[in-house]
Amino acid sequence: MPSLSLTSNNSSVDPKKEKKMKKKIVLETQESDPLMVSSKKDKKKEKRKAVEFDDDDEERSETSSELGEPVNLKKKSKKAKVVEGEEDGEEVKAEDPNAVTRFRISEPLREALKKRGIEALFPIQARTFEDILNGCDLVGRARTGQGKTLAFVLPILESLVNGPAKASRKTGYGRPPSVLVLLPTRELATQVFDDFKVYGGAVGLNSCCVYGGASYQPQELALKRGVDIVVGTPGRIKDHIEKGNIDLSLLKFRVLDESDEMLRMGFVEDVELILGKVEDVRKVQTLLFSATLPDWVKNISSRFLKPTKKTIDLVGNEKMKASTNVRHIVLPCSTAAMPQVIPDVISCYGSGGRTIIFTEKRESANELAGLLPGARALHGEIQQSKREVNFCILMIPSIVLTFVYEQNVSIVFVFGFLNCFGSSLGPCFVTLSGFRSGKFLTLVATNVAARGLDINDVQLIIQCEPPNDVEAYIHRSGRTGRAGNSGVAVMLYDPRRSNISKIQRESGVKFEHITAPRAEDIAKAAGVGAAETITQVSDSVIPAFKSAAENLLSTSGLSAVELLAKALAKATGYTEIKSRSLLTSMDNHVTLLLESGKPIYTPSFAFSVMRRILPEDKVESVTGMSLTADGNGAVFDVKKEDVDTFLAAQENAAGVNIEVVKALPSLQERDRPRGRFGGGGGGGRGRGGFGDRSGGNRFSGGRGGRGGGFSDRRNGSGGFKGRNNGNKW
Numbered sequence: 001m002p003s004l005s006l007t008s009n010n011s012s013v014d015p016k017k018e019k020k021m022k023k024k025i026v027l028e029t030q031e032s033d034p035l036m037v038s039s040k041k042d043k044k045k046e047k048r049k050a051v052e053f054d055d056d057d058e059e060r061s062e063t064s065s066e067l068g069e070p071v072n073l074k075k076k077s078k079k080a081k082v083v084e085g086e087e088d089g090e091e092v093k094a095e096d097p098n099a100v101t102r103f104r105i106s107e108p109l110r111e112a113l114k115k116r117g118i119e120a121l122f123p124i125q126a127r128t129f130e131d132i133l134n135g136c137d138l139v140g141r142a143r144t145g146q147g148k149t150l151a152f153v154l155p156i157l158e159s160l161v162n163g164p165a166k167a168s169r170k171t172g173y174g175r176p177p178s179v180l181v182l183l184p185t186r187e188l189a190t191q192v193f194d195d196f197k198v199y200g201g202a203v204g205l206n207s208c209c210v211y212g213g214a215s216y217q218p219q220e221l222a223l224k225r226g227v228d229i230v231v232g233t234p235g236r237i238k239d240h241i242e243k244g245n246i247d248l249s250l251l252k253f254r255v256l257d258e259s260d261e262m263l264r265m266g267f268v269e270d271v272e273l274i275l276g277k278v279e280d281v282r283k284v285q286t287l288l289f290s291a292t293l294p295d296w297v298k299n300i301s302s303r304f305l306k307p308t309k310k311t312i313d314l315v316g317n318e319k320m321k322a323s324t325n326v327r328h329i330v331l332p333c334s335t336a337a338m339p340q341v342i343p344d345v346i347s348c349y350g351s352g353g354r355t356i357i358f359t360e361k362r363e364s365a366n367e368l369a370g371l372l373p374g375a376r377a378l379h380g381e382i383q384q385s386k387r388e389v390n391f392c393i394l395m396i397p398s399i400v401l402t403f404v405y406e407q408n409v410s411i412v413f414v415f416g417f418l419n420c421f422g423s424s425l426g427p428c429f430v431t432l433s434g435f436r437s438g439k440f441l442t443l444v445a446t447n448v449a450a451r452g453l454d455i456n457d458v459q460l461i462i463q464c465e466p467p468n469d470v471e472a473y474i475h476r477s478g479r480t481g482r483a484g485n486s487g488v489a490v491m492l493y494d495p496r497r498s499n500i501s502k503i504q505r506e507s508g509v510k511f512e513h514i515t516a517p518r519a520e521d522i523a524k525a526a527g528v529g530a531a532e533t534i535t536q537v538s539d540s541v542i543p544a545f546k547s548a549a550e551n552l553l554s555t556s557g558l559s560a561v562e563l564l565a566k567a568l569a570k571a572t573g574y575t576e577i578k579s580r581s582l583l584t585s586m587d588n589h590v591t592l593l594l595e596s597g598k599p600i601y602t603p604s605f606a607f608s609v610m611r612r613i614l615p616e617d618k619v620e621s622v623t624g625m626s627l628t629a630d631g632n633g634a635v636f637d638v639k640k641e642d643v644d645t646f647l648a649a650q651e652n653a654a655g656v657n658i659e660v661v662k663a664l665p666s667l668q669e670r671d672r673p674r675g676r677f678g679g680g681g682g683g684g685r686g687r688g689g690f691g692d693r694s695g696g697n698r699f700s701g702g703r704g705g706r707g708g709g710f711s712d713r714r715n716g717s718g719g720f721k722g723r724n725n726g727n728k729w
C-alpha cells in the first residue's frame with residue numbers, strides 16, 4: 001500500500017517541505033495539520049488524494065458529532081475509497097487520512113500500535129498530534145472513549161525519542177523524569193501507565209506508576225533508579241516530590257488527565273502545588289485532557305498553561321455532550337424492585353458482555369453486589385490490593401534489569417519486590433482485574449469507576465439513580481460505546497423525584513423511555529433458546545420418557561403444544577409469569593390511575609379520595625403514589641391480587657375513576673431526596689432498601705417511612721434465581 005509519509009525513526013523534517021505539504025493536504029484539523037513527508041514520485045497521487053480528503057472535510061463540520069466520533073476500524077476498511085493510479089493504471093486503495101503512517105510516528109511505535117490493532121489515529125489524536133510534537137501547550141477535549149490517552153502518549157513519546165525533547169533528555173541510572181502525568185484515581189493511573197509501558201517500552205523509555213494506598217518502598221526504588229515517565233495520583237506524587245524522590249528540574253511534559261475529577265476529589269491543593277513546583281515553565285509543555293471542561297478546569301488551564309496554548313475541542317458547543325455511540329435509556333424503577341429488574345435489563349441489553357452498575361454510595365454498591373449473583377463491588381473503601389494488583393507485576397522487569405546492571409544493589413531490590421508482592425497478594429480476588437479478565441461480568445461500583453476506565457466489552461451501563469451532576473452522567477455512560485463500538489446506558493429513576501430532565505437538557509441526550517422488560521418477553525426469549533436445546537437432546541431419551549408423556553397427554557386435558565410449552569417453561573425455570581408494574585417495576589404489582597373529576601394537587605389528596613372508597617389496609621398497601629404531569633390524576637402500584645378490589649371501588653363514589661395504566665403517563669418531578677438508598681431517616685420518607693418489597697408508600701409524601709434493610713428478595717417463586725440460569729448469573 002503506497003504511503004504518503006516516509007517517516008523514519010530518526011528522520012528530522014525540513015520545515016519548508018512541511019509547510020508546502022500542509023498546503024497540499026488538508027486533514028481534518030483547523031489549528032494544526034499532521035505533517036507528511038513524501039517522495040516526489042508520489043506527489044501526483046497525493047494531490048488526488050488530497051482532493052478527496054478535502055471533499056471529506058466539507059462533509060463534516062468542525063464540531064459535528066461525526067467528526068468527534070472514532071470510526072470503528074472494521075467499518076473504516078470497508079469504506080476505504082479506491083483511486084485509479086494515474087501512472088500505472090493500478091487500483092490503489094486510498095489511505096485513511098488519519099492512517100498512522102501519515103504522522104511522524106516512528107517505526108517501533110507504529111509496530112506497537114499495529115500489534116494492538118491500531119492503524120489509524122482517532123480524530124482527537126490526529127488533531128492534537130502535531131501541535132504537541134511541535135511543543136505547544138494544549139487543552140484537548142473529546143467525548144468519552146475516543147482515545148484521549150493515546151492523544152498525549154504518542155506525541156510525548158515521539159518528542160522524547162525523535163523530537164524537540166530528545167536533545168536535553170537525560171538517560172542512565174538515576175535520571176529524573178521527563179514526563180509527569182497526573183490522574184485522579186489509582187485505577188486510571190494504572191491504565192495510563194499501561195499505555196506508557198507498552199508504547200514507551202517500544203522506544204526504550206521506561207515508566208513507573210505511583211499512587212496512594214500502596215507501599216512507598218518499591219515506588220521509591222523505581223524512582224531512584226531513574227525513570228523517563230512518572231504516572232500517578234496527585235497526593236502520592238506530592239509526597240514523593242516533598243521527600244525528594246521526584247526531581248522536576250528536567251521535566252519536559254506534565255499532563256493532567258481527567259482534571260475535572262481531580263478537583264472534584266479534593267486534589268486542588270495537591271495539583272496546584274505540583275504544577276507550581278516547576279521552576280522554569282517555559283521549558284515544560286503542559287497538556288490537559290478531559291471529556292468535560294467545567295469552569296475551574298478552564299481556570300487551571302489559564303493559570304498553568306502558556307498563553308499560546310492550543311485548544312482542540314471536539315465537543316465544543318455541540319448540544320450532545322455524551323457519547324453518540326451509546327443508546328441512552330431511562331426506566332422507572334423503585335429501589336426495592338432493582339434486584340428483580342436489573343438481571344432482566346442485563347438479559348435484554350447486556351448482549352452477553354460486561355455490565356457496570358453505578359450506585360451513589362458504597363453501602364449500596366456492597367448491598368446490590370450481594371444481591372446479584374456473580375456481581376462484585378468496587379469502591380474507594382475496598383482494599384487497594386483487591387482493587388488492582390498491577391503495580392507489583394509491573395515491577396518485575398525493572399528488578400531483572402537492576403540485577404543485570406547493578407549486582408551490588410540487587411538484593412535490596414529483590415527485597416523491595418517481595419515486600420510489594422507480599423502486600424498485594426491475592427490477585428485472584430482483585431476486583432478490577434477479575435472484571436477485566438472476565439472472571440465475573442457484573443461490576444457494581446461507585447463513581448470510582450465512572451471516569452476514564454477503559455474495559456473491553458462493557459456492553460451495558462446501569463445507573464441505579466440519576467447522578468447529581470451531568471458530568472457524572474456523561475462519564476458513567478461513557479464506560480460503554482468506546483473506540484467506535486456501540487453500547488447501552490440504562491438509567492433507573494424514581495419518576496417523581498428524578499432530575500432526568502435536567503440531565504437531558506444539559507447533556508444533550510435524548511432519552512429513550514422504556515418500562516422494565518416484561519416477564520413474558522424474557523420468558524419468550526428463554527423459550528426460544530430452550531426449544532433449540534431440546535432439539536439437540538439425544539433420541540435415546542425418548543423410550544424412557546415416552547410413556548409418561550403419553551400418560552400426561554391423555555390425562556391433563558391440555559394439547560400437546562400446551563404441554564410442551566409448560567415443559568419449556570419448567571426447563572427455563574418458570575413456574576408462573578409475573579406481571580410487573582409500569583411505575584416501580586415491582587413484580588406482581590400493577591399500576592393504576594386514579595382520577596377524581598378535579599385536579600389532584602397532592603398525594604395526600606389522592607389518599608383521602610381512596611380512603612372514602614377503600615378499606616384502610618388496601619389504601620396502606622399502595623406504593624409509589626405519583627401525580628401526573630397534567631395535574632388531573634395520580635398513579636400508584638397495587639398488588640396484583642388487589643386490582644379487582646380497586647377497580648370495583650370506583651363504583652362507591654361519583655366522579656372517581658380508577659383504571660389499569662397501559663402506558664405510564666408523564667409524571668410531575670419532585671425535588672430529589674439526598675441519596676436514594678438506606679431509607680427512612682427522620683422525616684419518615686425513606687424509600688426502603690433493595691430488598692424491601694413489602695409495599696407501603698415508599699414514594700409517597702407524608703406517609704409512613706420505610707426504613708432501609710434488606711428483606712428476603714426471594715420471597716416469591718421465579719425471582720431472578722429461577723429465571724437467570726444462563727451463564728451470566
Ligand SMILES: Nc1ncnc2c1ncn2[C@@H]1O[C@H](COP(=O)(O)OP(=O)(O)OP(=O)(O)O)[C@@H](O)[C@H]1O
Binds near residue numbers: 479
Ligand atoms: N486510534 C485508535 N484506534 C483504535 N482504538 C483506539 C485508538 N485510540 C485509542 N483506542 C482505544 O480506544 C479505547 C478508548 O481510549 P481512551 O481510554 O484513551 O478514551 P478516552 O477518550 O480517554 O475516554 P474517557 O473520556 O472515558 O477517559 C481504548 O481501548 C483504546 O485502546
